[in-house]
Amino acid sequence: MAANSQFSMAVHVLTMLASSGEEKMKSDCVAASVNTNPVVIRRLLGQLNQANLVISQTGAAGGTRLAKCPKEINLGDIYKAVECGEVFALHAKSPNQDCPIGKNIEAVLCNLQKEIDNTVGEKLSQYTLQSVIEMVERGEV
Amino acid sequence: MAANSQFSMAVHVLTMLASSGEEKMKSDCVAASVNTNPVVIRRLLGQLNQANLVISQTGAAGGTRLAKCPKEINLGDIYKAVECGEVFALHAKSPNQDCPIGKNIEAVLCNLQKEIDNTVGEKLSQYTLQSVIEMVERGEV
């Protein structure tokens, strides 16, 4: 499975929650749409909860609903909330520190990594959850 | 190891090649700086070769050099040349097609994925290999 699909799943989950409005939704129901296990959904909801994007309630008649309206949630918020990895990884092993290039390249790449991550976050912030819902309703576009 | 560091390694490799100018460099030498196996480097060079960023020569006294000068190579070219995965992955399993949201969300996310990938490519294109070399020489910045 490798490549991390948490962001995709998170957008899907939040779109589902939006569709039920004020009504709380159960993890089983969301899982059925995402086609995965309810525990996977609950794990994801835990992260979205920490980022104050959703509100959950335990116990019978419990469930989860959006913490804000879909116009007030943007995809940048979601990207930051979930553990999607970085856009590109740094070296697995540290480069040779005796080589002048090996010694300095990591810091350069690390700065670049942060900058690209910001760029992605900014771009995603241009889309609200509401706009995703509209795209889904229109059947893509 | 999971997260893909091919882009980072590719930038490192090309910076090394740039440092030797017109001189061909052996994969062993590059591998020593990256701190990995020469085969890993040769695999990467194969991709960079297909993208016309480097020129390799087999046989004794063989090796690899840049195909263009460092000012004419930008990081967007490198990003496109190597198999870094996508910024975020789509669903592992296809969502439930009987759910109106599950049915359409994939296409929306797929378009978004392409757009983000383009955004990253454009941002990276702002940096030339030359500028990376200068950052490395100055010791980061």
Place this chain on the structure above:
DNA sequence: TCATTTGTAACTATACTGGTTACAGTTATG
């Protein structure tokens, strides 16, 4: 009290990444 639901820990299967060995093909050089 009891059924229902979330929150979490623990374990597993899968698959990707990069390291390694091995070897065929190419080429400079004595």
Place this chain on the structure above:
DNA sequence: CATAACTGTAACCAGTATAGTTACAAATGA
């Protein structure tokens, strides 16, 4: 021309992250 020194690749392996699964404690409404 024989040989040594490279690259290009295939094949295999070890490590690890992802997400699927089971199990169960805690919370809560009825």
